[in-house]
Amino acid sequence: MKRMNPAHTALVGLGLLLGADAAGAATLTIGTVNNGDMVRMQSLAKVYEEQHPDVKLNWLVLDENTLRQRLTTDITTGGGQFDIITIGAYEAPMWGRQKWLMPLEGFSPQYDVDDLMPNVRKQLSIEGRLYALPFYSEGSITYYRTDLFAAKGLSMPAEPTWKEIRGFAEKLHDPAHGVYGICLRGKAGWGENMAIITTIVNAFGGRWFDEKWEPQLDTPEWHQAVNFYVDLLSTFGPPGPSSNGFNENLTLFNAGKCAMWVDASVAGSFVTDKTQSLVPDKVGFAKAPRAVTEKGSSWLWTWALAVPSSSRQKEAAFAFIQWATSKEYGQLVAKHHGISAMPPGTRVSTYENAEYLQNTPFAQVTREAIQTANPDSPTLKPVPYTGVQFATIPEFQAIGSMVGRQISGALAGFSRVDKVLHTSQGAVRRTMHRAGYYDENEAPGAQR
Structure with missing residues (x-):
């Protein structure tokens, strides 16, 4: 019989690895909106699966109104259908207060959470604690x-x-x-x-x-x-x-x-x-x-990725949303679709990148719209x-x-x-x- 290390045993005890198959693979069900950037994420996420052969991604891509209905029903009933959900600045603070979302902490050093734009980060936080990570933001x-x-x-x-x-x-x-x-x-x-x-x-x-x-x-x-x-x-x-x-x-x-x-x-x-x-x-x-x-x-709006408290794959889900909202992902988008296609409005470093500013004619008006909006x-x-x-x-x-x-x-x-x-x-x-x-x-x- 295969022995489990203590850390693995603890995770099982917390319910973080339940639902994994016998080989230890985690299947993450992701509910997201059918906007172009999310469709792009679905395509590029094949890179993540190649880097993480123990993770399989199951996508449910819906129009905005239908997605909100499905996610609201699932999150309020604790249905556990989703491991990762695409929500915004409206849902994140309210659902976080209800403890329907996993509080996000213990980021990998490479993630650089302090690089997130302050006005955006604030919309996804309660008392300074993040409950969702911004995928892109907009004015x-x-x-x-x-x-x-x-x-x-x-x-x-x-x-x-x-x-x-x-x-x-x-x-x-x-x-x-x-x-x-x-x-x-x-x-x-x-x-x-x-x-x-x-x-x-x-x-x-x-x-x-x-x-x-x-x-x-x-x-x-x-x-x-x-x-x-x-x-x-x-x-x-x-x-x-x-x-x-x-x-x-x-x-x-x-x-x-x-x-x-x-x-x-x-x-x-x-x-x-x-x-x-x-x-x-x-x-x-x-x-x-x-x-x-x-x-x-x-x-001011932010489409963000969050992990429902009802997910049985919290550790794997948190790892994925860090990747999908990271500088690394932004560079992957730039490589495949051009630098101006990088997810906008989320990171300070994006708007300090001279190449991005030079090749993105809408960069300045986007940044100003986000920074000047006052919820x-x-x-x-x-x-x-x-x-x-x-x-x-x-x-x-x-x-x-x-x-x-x-x-x-x-x-x-x-x-x-x-x-x-x-x-x-x-x-x-x-x-x-x-x-x-x-x-x-x-x-x-x-x-x-």
Whole structure:
């Protein structure tokens, strides 16, 4: 009978090696989103398997909305289906506090945890302890076609306003030749259309809740912002915009069909990739548009890798997520896909790399978007929550998804914005009452 060394015995006792086959191989089930960088990770992870023959990787790659539903169900029930999950700055601190995630400590010396960008690391931590490692991070920025702007004698400001964006969209909209003035997310989802809509609301001076947790959807700021969004996208956007999320708009932009696109800065490496884009050398970059304020006009998001507490392969899972978020992995991406394809927004050293800065035209605007976003003070008026394009409370996933469906319906022409916002206000208020934020019998805005 094969003797187990004491360390191995201890790991078995902790449940870290349960599920391994007789040969000691660990099969890690990874739930991730179908964004380009994650698809790239899945391909490059073959290198990891070659280096670690005792580890097998089982991938479940889903669209953003479906992934969130599956992961939330599994993590809240302790289902143990996944060993590694792709989550963000919304889930990491809340799930960490619930002890649903493994706290991350004891990093390998090569990992250099202090190289992680402070603003990003903070979003994934509780009292300084990390609960997820950033795979890539993003702000929202404005992409525009430099050739189309030049042909019309237009000049994109470094810091555009939404009013200017609408004016450009009107001049550049040319559906007869397959070019639409602007592309924006319209697909329903708290992380899909509500990401861009919330930043527009922020820019117009709005907020999700006031200081007493009273919903603010039926306010002049929300009405102005959402009516502006629906009119802009309905008038100067592509057909059927309510079906388009990040990936659909990326496809449209790379096909040369969008004169402008306001979305995640992570798309920079794809719109400038000659193997994917028809207009790789005709793209300009500017800050996300502002309106009455620039506070909260650019979102801050991190797609990160975490290990559920329910995993039976914690040691092997922790080792893999260190590799997938390491400097070594970044160099592997650069080797196979070019230096500008390195995962953006996570490491200080990336933005100290002269070669990266020289070959990555979107690097500076990405770094500025991430560094200037302030989740602790995301709006013009004070709020009781943290988060720029979301509120970091458990109820927001359901609230944001519900409001996203309502606004997507208005974009598709099924309802009026003013009616949607009035209805959503009541629905959100009922949700907050049931969750114990206040007494529903109190009049809105009453002292509490």
